[in-house]
Amino acid sequence: MPQYAYFKGEFIPLADAKLGVMTHALHYGTACFEGIRGNWNAAKKQMFIFRPSEHYQRLLNSCKVLKIELPYTVEKLVEITVELARRCEFKEDIYIRPLAYKSAEALGVRLHGLEADFLAFVIPWGPYLDVDKARCAIASWRRPDDNTIPPQAKLTGLYINNALAKTEAIEHGYDEAIMLTAQGYVSEGSGENIFIITNGKLVTPSVASSILVGITRDTVIKLAKEELGLETEEKHISRNELYTARECFLTGTAAHITPVAEIDGRKIADGEIGEVTARLQKLYFEIIKGNVVKHRDWCVPVYPEAG
Numbered sequence: 001m002p003q004y005a006y007f008k009g010e011f012i013p014l015a016d017a018k019l020g021v022m023t024h025a026l027h028y029g030t031a032c033f034e035g036i037r038g039n040w041n042a043a044k045k046q047m048f049i050f051r052p053s054e055h056y057q058r059l060l061n062s063c064k065v066l067k068i069e070l071p072y073t074v075e076k077l078v079e080i081t082v083e084l085a086r087r088c089e090f091k092e093d094i095y096i097r098p099l100a101y102k103s104a105e106a107l108g109v110r111l112h113g114l115e116a117d118f119l120a121f122v123i124p125w126g127p128y129l130d131v132d133k134a135r136c137a138i139a140s141w142r143r144p145d146d147n148t149i150p151p152q153a154k155l156t157g158l159y160i161n162n163a164l165a166k167t168e169a170i171e172h173g174y175d176e177a178i179m180l181t182a183q184g185y186v187s188e189g190s191g192e193n194i195f196i197i198t199n200g201k202l203v204t205p206s207v208a209s210s211i212l213v214g215i216t217r218d219t220v221i222k223l224a225k226e227e228l229g230l231e232t233e234e235k236h237i238s239r240n241e242l243y244t245a246r247e248c249f250l251t252g253t254a255a256h257i258t259p260v261a262e263i264d265g266r267k268i269a270d271g272e273i274g275e276v277t278a279r280l281q282k283l284y285f286e287i288i289k290g291n292v293v294k295h296r297d298w299c300v301p302v303y304p305e306a307g
Contacts, residue, residue: 004087005121006080011087014121022105024114029157031101032062035253038085038094038122038302041289047085047094048290048299050253052078054215059098062153068100068116078300081120085302088122095125095254099156128191128254131175133261133273136189136250138239139165139177143187143210151187151210166190176250178242178263181210186237192252193217194260196237196245197276203241206234216251216284219298223283228276247274249281256288257281 005017025031034055038047056077063070072080081096088094103117141164143151149158161179169177169190178194179187186205188194193214195204202224205211224230242248248260248268257280259273268274273281286292290299 003122004084005119006084007119008117011084017119017121019103020105022107023101024104024106025101025156027107028102028109029155029160030066030111030114031099031156032059032066032068032154033097033099033156034059034154036081036096036098037253037288038090038096039288039290039299040090040092040094041291042091044290045091045303046290046305047090047302048288049078049081049085049096049302050288050300051215051219051298052081052300054218055253056081056098058154058213058215059100062155063100063116065150065153066100066102066155067111068102070100070116070118072118077118082300082302084120085122090122090124092124093126094122096120096122101156125254127256128252129175129250129258131258133259133271134175134250135173135262136176136178136260136264137169137172137174138242138264139168139179139190141165141168141177141179142182143179145182145210152207152213154212162190180239184239185209186239186242187211189250189252189255192250192255192258195220195232195249195251196242197247197274198241198245202230202232202276203237204232204234205237209236214252216253216256219284219287220251220257220280223280223287224276227283228279230276242268245269247277249274249277257284 003014007017056074098120102114104114165177221232250258287295
């Protein structure tokens with residue numbers, strides 16, 4: 001199967017996309033990225049890329065934080081991504097990794113006066129959390145405040161925080177970590193946003209809780225309202241509210257919608273997948289594969305469509 005990257009303004013074999021050892025982004029984390037899903041629909045023989053425009057708008061917003069200026073519009077970035085996925089010819093679910101980075105081969109801690117570039121590649125990738133329902137643990141590592149490292153920007157350097165939390169959870173026998181803010185409120189997983197059902201409400205941490213505002217998070221909020229008639233409350237969530245929730249689930253491009261069965265050794269309700277979670281999960285998987293006409297505008301086809 002051919003694999004390509006978009007690198008230095010052209011499509012080249014993935015194996016030929018190389019960076020120099022002095023690249024600034026490698027040493028100081030001066031890059032921002034996105035993770036975008038392409039979902040294979042075997043019945044339609046089509047790959048659908050889910051909400052790429054929203055991902056690229058977020059990437060460009062992250063670029064502003066790092067003083068990276070890209071010569072691309074959102075529309076051009078989507079066009080590049082579709083062409084890249086088409087060239088790779090995958091007939092399975094894929095993960096697309098765009099990266100905007102300080103490409104200058106220079107040392108020194110700074111953002112100013114450095115060249116930047118953009119690259120993207122595609123890999124086949126199945127479930128990120130390969131479990132029907134996840135067992136989670138509260139991490140000892142806290143999320144940074146906005147004036148430490150802005151968590152609403154998807155910055156490569158920031159993800160060492162997530163990596164510390166993830167590995168801690170895995171080494172303690174759990175599937176995923178849940179991080180708290182510096183003030184002790186619930187923030188997010190190591191690569192996912194989090195929702196709970198409590199007192200008949202769908203609740204998720206607010207932007208003030210040091211979260212990355214996820215594309216899947218936004219999708220769930222919209223679907224809950226439009227399809228289930230369920231409003232989402234965005235607020236500070238205490239650790240105790242996780243333990244006493246009726247349902248809990250994680251959302252993310254890589255993780256999709258993953259139910260949470262247990263947190264810190266405490267079952268969420270009866271430890272099974274909740275009714276609201278199951279309904280949202282089923283609807284979401286139909287939508288991302290392009291099977292729901294009402295939401296086809298979220299899905300960009302990769303291969304030429306018949307007719």
